[in-house]
Amino acid sequence: MIQVRDGLVEVRAPFNIQQKEIDSFISQKENWIKKKLLLQKSKKKIMKKKFENEEIFQFLGKDLKLKIIISNTKKSYISDESIYLALKNNKENCEEKIKKKLEILFREMAKEIFQSKTLNEAKNIKVTPKKIIIRSYKRRWGSCSHKKNISYNWKLIMAPEKIIDYVVIHELCHLIHFNHSRDFWKSVDNIMPDYKSSKEWLKLNQHLLDW
Ligand SMILES: [Zn+2]
Structure with a gap:
């Protein structure tokens, strides 16, 4: 091999x-x-990203423009078209700081969005995850532990919503089948009959979901 x-x-x-x-x-x-x-x-x-004003970043599968705001009081937020990243002063206007702050913002958004998607979907599937954790993985999008904790890679927030939904459903189905058996995939298929295209998308586009 x-x-x-x-x-x-x-x-x-x-x-x-x-x-x-x-x-x-x-x-x-x-x-x-x-x-x-x-x-x-x-x-x-x-x-290779530069982490500078006006640069394009992917968020929920959309190309958003990074807008740097220098302000002591304003908070960072994301609109339909732009990512507004607040820096305290011009000294923070450097690649390293911007990258760090952007990751914090993306992690916050990931927590909010993945949590609500997971809780909604869990109700449909009739399973109960214990904890939902956001973390950084090198090469995986999610995982489900024996303790029923579900973890997601924050970088998944860059992917289109449909792809996120697939990962959420995938991890929740592990609460029914703790493996990748035929029955597991059958459960995924029941909830998301076209899951294969999302699975394939992740394989082909994972390089887009990284900095
Ligand atoms: Zn799995």
Whole structure:
């Protein structure tokens, strides 16, 4: 098995296989590996954010313009078209501070929106999650623990609402089936018959949901 991720190439092989065979397998796959590495690199480039005034950021799947406000009293908020980010003074008007403040704002919004979606959907499905937690994951969107706590990656707030709904339903269905069995997917399908397109979207677009 061969995998290219974050610029690393990983090959997994059974113990009894000879290095020679592994090497020849890799050289057969050379073009494919190169293509993958290039693709991942270009995706990263598109993603590189500057964190400056007027820059576009994704929020609930929409392109919103970042508007920096310098004010001691005003609070940050998000409208239909813009993200108003309040900084106390001009000294805070730098990449590092803006990135930090924007993450705080996105986490707050994620908490509010994911919480209400989860509670609403939980009523429909007739399950009761214990706690809803917002956190930062490298490569996952949500998780459900044995203690019935549901966690979400705050970065999911950048995705379209339909995609968020899918993740919410997915995690809630784990309160019925604590696995990815056929029955689990049947439950998801019952609630969201076109869930497959959202699942696929997440696979193909995860690079859009990161900074
Ligand atoms: Zn799952």
